[in-house]
Amino acid sequence: MNDNKQTQSPLVGLPSRKAYGKVIVELGHQNENIVALSADLAGSVNLADFAKEFPDRFINVGVAEQDLMGISAGLTLAGKIPYASTYAVFAALRAAEQVRTDIAYNNLPVRIVSSHGGITFDVAGATHQALEDIAFFRTIPGMAVFSPADAVETAAILRATVDVKGPVYIRLSRVAEKTVYTEEFDYKIGQPDLLIPGEDVLMITTGVEVGETVDAASLLKERGVNAGVLNISTIKPLDSKAVVDILKDYKTVMTIEQHNIINGLGSAIAEIIAEANLNLKFYRHGIMDIFTTSGPYKDLLSYYKLDPVGIQDTLLQVLDS
Amino acid sequence: MESKIKELSKIATLIDKDILTTARDCAVGIHIGGNLTLSQIMAVLFFEVANLDPKNPHWEDRDRIILSKGHGNVALSSAMARRGFFPLEELEKFDTFNSMLSMHIDKHRMPGVEISSGSLGHGLSVAVGAALGARMDKAQWQTYCIISDGELEEGSVWEALMCGANYHLDNLTVILDRNMFTIEGPTEETMALEPLAEKLEAFNWFVLTVDGHNIEELLEAFNKKSPEKKPKFIIANTIKGRGVASVEGKADSHFFKISKEDAEKALAALKSADAEA
Numbered sequence: 001m002n003d004n005k006q007t008q009s010p011l012v013g014l015p016s017r018k019a020y021g022k023v024i025v026e027l028g029h030q031n032e033n034i035v036a037l038s039a040d041l042a043g044s045v046n047l048a049d050f051a052k053e054f055p056d057r058f059i060n061v062g063v064a065e066q067d068l069m070g071i072s073a074g075l076t077l078a079g080k081i082p083y084a085s086t087y088a089v090f091a092a093l094r095a096a097e098q099v100r101t102d103i104a105y106n107n108l109p110v111r112i113v114s115s116h117g118g119i120t121f122d123v124a125g126a127t128h129q130a131l132e133d134i135a136f137f138r139t140i141p142g143m144a145v146f147s148p149a150d151a152v153e154t155a156a157i158l159r160a161t162v163d164v165k166g167p168v169y170i171r172l173s174r175v176a177e178k179t180v181y182t183e184e185f186d187y188k189i190g191q192p193d194l195l196i197p198g199e200d201v202l203m204i205t206t207g208v209e210v211g212e213t214v215d216a217a218s219l220l221k222e223r224g225v226n227a228g229v230l231n232i233s234t235i236k237p238l239d240s241k242a243v244v245d246i247l248k249d250y251k252t253v254m255t256i257e258q259h260n261i262i263n264g265l266g267s268a269i270a271e272i273i274a275e276a277n278l279n280l281k282f283y284r285h286g287i288m289d290i291f292t293t294s295g296p297y298k299d300l301l302s303y304y305k306l307d308p309v310g311i312q313d314t315l316l317q318v319l320d321s
Numbered sequence: 322m323e324s325k326i327k328e329l330s331k332i333a334t335l336i337d338k339d340i341l342t343t344a345r346d347c348a349v350g351i352h353i354g355g356n357l358t359l360s361q362i363m364a365v366l367f368f369e370v371a372n373l374d375p376k377n378p379h380w381e382d383r384d385r386i387i388l389s390k391g392h393g394n395v396a397l398s399s400a401m402a403r404r405g406f407f408p409l410e411e412l413e414k415f416d417t418f419n420s421m422l423s424m425h426i427d428k429h430r431m432p433g434v435e436i437s438s439g440s441l442g443h444g445l446s447v448a449v450g451a452a453l454g455a456r457m458d459k460a461q462w463q464t465y466c467i468i469s470d471g472e473l474e475e476g477s478v479w480e481a482l483m484c485g486a487n488y489h490l491d492n493l494t495v496i497l498d499r500n501m502f503t504i505e506g507p508t509e510e511t512m513a514l515e516p517l518a519e520k521l522e523a524f525n526w527f528v529l530t531v532d533g534h535n536i537e538e539l540l541e542a543f544n545k546k547s548p549e550k551k552p553k554f555i556i557a558n559t560i561k562g563r564g565v566a567s568v569e570g571k572a573d574s575h576f577f578k579i580s581k582e583d584a585e586k587a588l589a590a591l592k593s594a595d596a597e598a
Contacts, residue, residue, distance in 0.1 A: 035457065056457055062487070067446045067480035074450020077385050077435055078458060082450075098477070101440050102447055106428055 009184045011151040016172040016208075017115040019151035021046025023158045024083055024113075028054050031162065035075055036083045037061060039068045045085035045115045065090045069098035069110070076108040081162070087121065088114035088130030088171055096136060103167045104140045111161065111168045112137075117147070118208055118258025119287070119304065120174040125294035130171075131287050135263030137169040138236045144189070145235040146170045147265075149180040149210035153233055156187035164189075171207060175297055178211025180231065190239040194246060198228025202247065203315065205256040206232050206265045209306060213256050216311035227315060238268055244276045252281040254315050258306060261286040283318045285311070322537075327598065329364045329536045332403065334595050336360040337564055338588060339399035343415050344577075345584035351415070351424070352392040354574030355469060358500045358533065358559035359396035365539045366465060366496075367400040375405035378433035384462050385435050385451045389444020390469035390498060391425040398422045398431075406433035442475025444468060445495065449485045452493035452552075467496045471503035474512050479524075486525035489550035494543065495526075497554065498533065500561035502572045518556060526554040533557025564590060 011019045028034050028050055035057045036050045042060060051058035061067045065086055072082040091114040103110045114133065121128040137145045144164060148154040154172060161168045196217050205213040210231045220227045230246060232238065247253060255266035266284030273282055287304060301307040305314050340356045371384040388397050402409040407421065414420040421430045425439025438444050448466035455462055472478055485493055505511050521528045527547040531538035542555045562574025565587045
């Protein structure tokens with residue numbers, strides 16, 4: 001995906017939400033119609049720099065997520081491109097109808113950039129963890145849905161979506177994702193990225209789990225399994241033809257995501273496999289339709305088998321079954 | 322002034338007439354009660370107060386009118402058609418398959434409308450956003466938002482009320498269709514809103530209470546400047562189902578298909594009132 005020979009991006013190693021904080025300032029300088037909003041979480045979603053740089057173009061609506069989305073819709077009536085940010089769980093669920101009816105039904109160019117996706121707000125527990133947001137957003141007509149792997153991909157997606165005519169959802173993390181991309185690149189919406197080709201076995205993943213899955217592939221290689229890794233950061237619009245073209249070379253496919261296994265990436269891939277009549281072994285790995293517990297991130301990843309060892313063990317079980 | 326009031330009254334009567342004929346000729350029915358409350362408000366807003374250009378509906382400096390109570394779409398459609406946004410004949414196709422005009426507003430089918438609406442409690446946040454956008458650009462255009470009293474039972478409206486006052490949006494005017502009813506009955510019995518003016522004042526809004534069917538009072542309220550950079554809230558006291566004797570001022574006026582007989586009676590009453598004026 002990287003066409004330019006560049007040096008390492010200064011964003012490498014940052015959590016995706018911090019990359020957002022930096023890139024939104026850059027975009028703000030390029031386009032004066034860009035405004036940013038948060039619901040009393042400017043620090044947490046990293047809009048503080050934007051607020052400082054453009055105090056007249058930043059709005060804190062208070063602890064009021066429904067208002068956050070409605071106001072964002074209204075700002076487009078004044079020609080603005082609003083970036084509305086809160087935690088993923090609140091963007092998807094607390095403000096669901098405002099997102100659907102005010103923003104998406106009207107096909108307005110609001111960018112909903114959420115933070116704390118998946119279980120990355122570890123210690124906060126189920127109330128603050130987001131395991132349904134991809135399911136919600138990908139069901140909304142006209143909504144583009146992105147789940148970047150790391151800071152560099154976040155920046156690329158933010159730059160590539162500024163001029164999208166309709167609404168956009170971008171899911172970010174609280175934690176620093178493992179680095180997948182080191183150099184800046186031009187993002188192509190909808191295009192899956194085969195990070196490791198592997199042989200016969202493919203792990204398809206998204207967001208914060210991409211780095212975990214790449215490390216799982218290394219562990220698996222030591223065990224003699226040459227598993228590939230496919231990053232799908234555009235959940236919608238997903239280029240199903242491109243996915244089928246890749247999948248037809250594999251016998252076993254497992255999806256890995258920090259999301260309920262219902263209606264997330266795994267379901268999106270299952271739909272493609274079923275409709276293309278692909279004959280392969282398929283398994284969805286993620287949060288298995290339960291409410292999660294709280295604790296240090298490392299412990300949660302291990303408990304839900306979403307760290308490299310857990311992913312490795314799950315894949316080996318799938319291969320043995 | 323007197324001729325202006327007369328002219329706007331005549332337009333309001335035409336809107337009443339459009340509502341009644343649509344309610345009579347449509348397939349299923351309309352929200353007749355909560356449309357007949359809006360005729361004078363729409364007449365004043367579309368034909369006097371708001372700065373609009375029907376030939377250029379996307380004109381950058383237009384005032385933004387947001388009908389949050391999207392079920393008031395017949396009154397809005399009538400006012401917009403008569404103002405020249407689209408042909409009046411579109412009302413005859415109301416609620417037919419994929420028609421421009423339907424029970425609730427669809428922006429994609431209805432030229433000149435700012436935003437689709439229908440689900441209650443959404444429009445005021447959108448209006449706050451529009452007013453904030455105008456403020457950022459130091460633009461002179463105004464935002465008007467028409468809400469229902471039932472909507473005030475939605476928590477999201479109070480989020481928007483807080484925000485509008487917090488940001489001193491004196492370029493925003495809310496018009497409340499205070500007809501005293503939700504679907505299930507009188508607001509004060511189902512979910513009491515009073516003392517409403519005091520609540521809104523406590524939320525730091527500039528509150529005016531008028532007879533929502535009185536053109537002169539409406540004009541005066543729209544023209545009054547807000548003190549202390551407060552957003553304006555006009556409580557327009559209205560009569561649900563006004564002009565249809567069998568249901569006037571009753572919860573039953575909410576949604577139905579009016580009988581030919583009742584429609585003719587109401588239309589005849591309008592005609593004679595118009596002749597007297």
